[in-house]
Amino acid sequence: MTSRRRLRVCVQGVVQGVGFRPFVYTTAAALGLSGCVRNDDSGAVIEVEGDAAAVDDFLHRVRDGPPPLAVVESIAAEEIPALGGTGFTIADTSRSGVGRTLASPDVAMCADCAAELRNRADRRYRHPFVNCTNCGPRFTIIGSLPYDRATTTMAAFEMCADCAREYADPADRRFHAQPVCCPQCGPTLSYVAPGRDISHREDALRGARTLLRDGGVLAVKGIGGYHLACDARNEAAVAELRRRKRRGDKPFAVMVPDIAAARRITVVDGPAEAVLGGPQRPIVLLPRLADSEVADCVAPRNPDLGIMVAYTPLHVLLFGLEDDEPGPNLLVMTSGNLGGEPICYDDGDALARLAELADGWLLHDRAILVPCDDSVIRVLDGAELPIRRSRGYAPLPVALPVPLPPTLAVGADLKNTMAVADGRYAWLSQHIGDMDDLATLSAFDSTQAHLRALTGVDPVLLVADAHPMYRSTGWAQRNAHGLPVRTVQHHHAHIAAVMAEHGYDGSQQVIGFAFDGTGYGPDAAVWGGEVLLANYKGYQRLARLKYVPLAGGDVSVLRPYRMALAHLWAAGIAWDGDLAPVAACPPDERTVLAHQLETGLGCAPTSSMGRLFDAVSALAGVRQVVAYEAQAAIELEGLSRGVDCGVTAYAFGVDEDVIDPAPVLTAVIADARAGVREAVIGARFHRAVADLVVGLAGKLADSSRTVALSGGVFQNALLLRLALEGLRDKGFHVITHRIVPPNDGGIALGQLLVGNSG
Ligand SMILES: [Zn+2]
Ligand SMILES: [Zn+2]
Numbered sequence: 001m002t003s004r005r006r007l008r009v010c011v012q013g014v015v016q017g018v019g020f021r022p023f024v025y026t027t028a029a030a031l032g033l034s035g036c037v038r039n040d041d042s043g044a045v046i047e048v049e050g051d052a053a054a055v056d057d058f059l060h061r062v063r064d065g066p067p068p069l070a071v072v073e074s075i076a077a078e079e080i081p082a083l084g085g086t087g088f089t090i091a092d093t094s095r096s097g098v099g100r101t102l103a104s105p106d107v108a109m110c111a112d113c114a115a116e117l118r119n120r121a122d123r124r125y126r127h128p129f130v131n132c133t134n135c136g137p138r139f140t141i142i143g144s145l146p147y148d149r150a151t152t153t154m155a156a157f158e159m160c161a162d163c164a165r166e167y168a169d170p171a172d173r174r175f176h177a178q179p180v181c182c183p184q185c186g187p188t189l190s191y192v193a194p195g196r197d198i199s200h201r202e203d204a205l206r207g208a209r210t211l212l213r214d215g216g217v218l219a220v221k222g223i224g225g226y227h228l229a230c231d232a233r234n235e236a237a238v239a240e241l242r243r244r245k246r247r248g249d250k251p252f253a254v255m256v257p258d259i260a261a262a263r264r265i266t267v268v269d270g271p272a273e274a275v276l277g278g279p280q281r282p283i284v285l286l287p288r289l290a291d292s293e294v295a296d297c298v299a300p301r302n303p304d305l306g307i308m309v310a311y312t313p314l315h316v317l318l319f320g321l322e323d324d325e326p327g328p329n330l331l332v333m334t335s336g337n338l339g340g341e342p343i344c345y346d347d348g349d350a351l352a353r354l355a356e357l358a359d360g361w362l363l364h365d366r367a368i369l370v371p372c373d374d375s376v377i378r379v380l381d382g383a384e385l386p387i388r389r390s391r392g393y394a395p396l397p398v399a400l401p402v403p404l405p406p407t408l409a410v411g412a413d414l415k416n417t418m419a420v421a422d423g424r425y426a427w428l429s430q431h432i433g434d435m436d437d438l439a440t441l442s443a444f445d446s447t448q449a450h451l452r453a454l455t456g457v458d459p460v461l462l463v464a465d466a467h468p469m470y471r472s473t474g475w476a477q478r479n480a481h482g483l484p485v486r487t488v489q490h491h492h493a494h495i496a497a498v499m500a501e502h503g504y505d506g507s508q509q510v511i512g513f514a515f516d517g518t519g520y521g522p523d524a525a526v527w528g529g530e531v532l533l534a535n536y537k538g539y540q541r542l543a544r545l546k547y548v549p550l551a552g553g554d555v556s557v558l559r560p561y562r563m564a565l566a567h568l569w570a571a572g573i574a575w576d577g578d579l580a581p582v583a584a585c586p587p588d589e590r591t592v593l594a595h596q597l598e599t600g601l602g603c604a605p606t607s608s609m610g611r612l613f614d615a616v617s618a619l620a621g622v623r624q625v626v627a628y629e630a631q632a633a634i635e636l637e638g639l640s641r642g643v644d645c646g647v648t649a650y651a652f653g654v655d656e657d658v659i660d661p662a663p664v665l666t667a668v669i670a671d672a673r674a675g676v677r678e679a680v681i682g683a684r685f686h687r688a689v690a691d692l693v694v695g696l697a698g699k700l701a702d703s704s705r706t707v708a709l710s711g712g713v714f715q716n717a718l719l720l721r722l723a724l725e726g727l728r729d730k731g732f733h734v735i736t737h738r739i740v741p742p743n744d745g746g747i748a749l750g751q752l753l754v755g756n757s758g
Pocket of ligand 2: 160162181182
């Protein structure tokens, strides 16, 4: 007779709303074990009883083969008295305990649900809300934990008998799938357009598809908010959307029905395909194919296209199934908002705020509880480089290298995210946006409340950027309610974020290159071309780009020709009329600018690498005025990719701890005057910046053999690739971002570590 035992097994991690209990049930049943499983505040609690060998086997399977969306962080098992009995149950009751469970991100429609959507014989044929335990909305519909239907926005929909049966059947794919529904009991679509009656269900879908086919702009409710959609091949439709959104040249993302369609317009390699088709379904930045059918004004002069594959059943229906009338096969899908405002996610708000932007609205009655923008990913070296970490990723926890007390970090100012930490976990919020908008500030409040509700973190400390004028810093001070607020230097936080991602406990220092557009320095200068020797406790500024005067702040950011003139002035190079940025600067403005630079009036010194890219882009003749952040640098990079820069390399001067761009500028001007192509000038400049990084690391190698690269400038794929190659050739260990963005969307993670290391 074999020995019988009973274990209580506590599983922590992302185990709710990801099909974990059904998996436990079927695993136990397959092994002939009895017992039960339930969710509690800290995860899943399993009691399992039977043959000792089978119980061991069960534990292994839970550890090694959990469902695809589950993240098992820890398993603790204790022996308890055997009770006998047969059968395995899933208990509904949640019992409060210590610890916490983790909410799942939203998940793209799975293959099984996609098949049902297309299967005429299935009762969910053409059901725009088909989902199961393996897919569907989560983060954006859960108000609090534990995750049960009652705490989601599906609470309003009573399950029909068929759905209730599936929900209760442990053998069914929808067993305890909280958002489960069907055409009988689920949400319904509506289509609203000025001057016509509101229509529903298939009529609504038809109305929306007709609008898209006819070149109109459709507001469509998605998982984390409204998109504005139009036919991506229709130049006039895209131009009109651009005009209404007051979008300038900022690129739009394109949604495609499948990977095959993505391949027709962009270069999709193996790793990119995996990300494109994965459960997160982010926007993936991919090199665009020449003469693709995509309208030019989708992403003017941009080397890449942001592509995402349809991720909800509603998207798939918008593209149309076999029997539908043909419609657009490529759709612009951009956030439903104006300019830098937060994305619309409430129906009434969408109807009001998008009134001037959309020609029709495709809505439904499943509420979105919190907004969540699409994520944006670049694939580099076969790995993900996040540009915006939001839908599909938030609120997956980031494992921390050292345990932290409950902390709230409020991030920076642009592209902001916040983060909470407790113990070995950090949770980053979804993308919140640029904090200069009043609406964003209110989104900041609600994001914070939701993040705290889902994680149960009750902060004892707040951490903010050292910039006294950042709205996030002001928010932290207003909302501290007596708790300490620590501030962290911007570029130090960038470097700490990469270190944290890579599991550094802070005992070792790294050489950090933090290259970005702007960040507050303790000397009140605008930093941005920084070489720091850093751990979490502190940093030493080993080198920096030479200060040049930033005249008039934002106006010089929007007009790269001004940055070029400032750099020429600082380098003692004459403003000759044949230079592109000199020609681009109106004479009156040139006079005022010269006066400002001479007197320092309205000028702040800056070591910004981002602004140097702007200046070189202008000098090379690529771009003099920008409509969105980093446009000049992006276009310069786009021209330079794959271009052989020949033997003529530019080189920065390095004098002690100051990096002097003057020799590079002189060489750029000489090339431009000699008629060297913009692309070649750009390639030589990228090479020079990469050489600078490798050269400085070599000089500083006694301090550390580990190099960290962070800051928005390292979103530049060409620069990052060149720097990585050079540093690895020299034997450096290089750490770059894989989990959080190198831009300011990753700052909050670094703040958590630095703020707790004082
Ligand atoms: Zn599914
Ligand atoms: Zn139903």
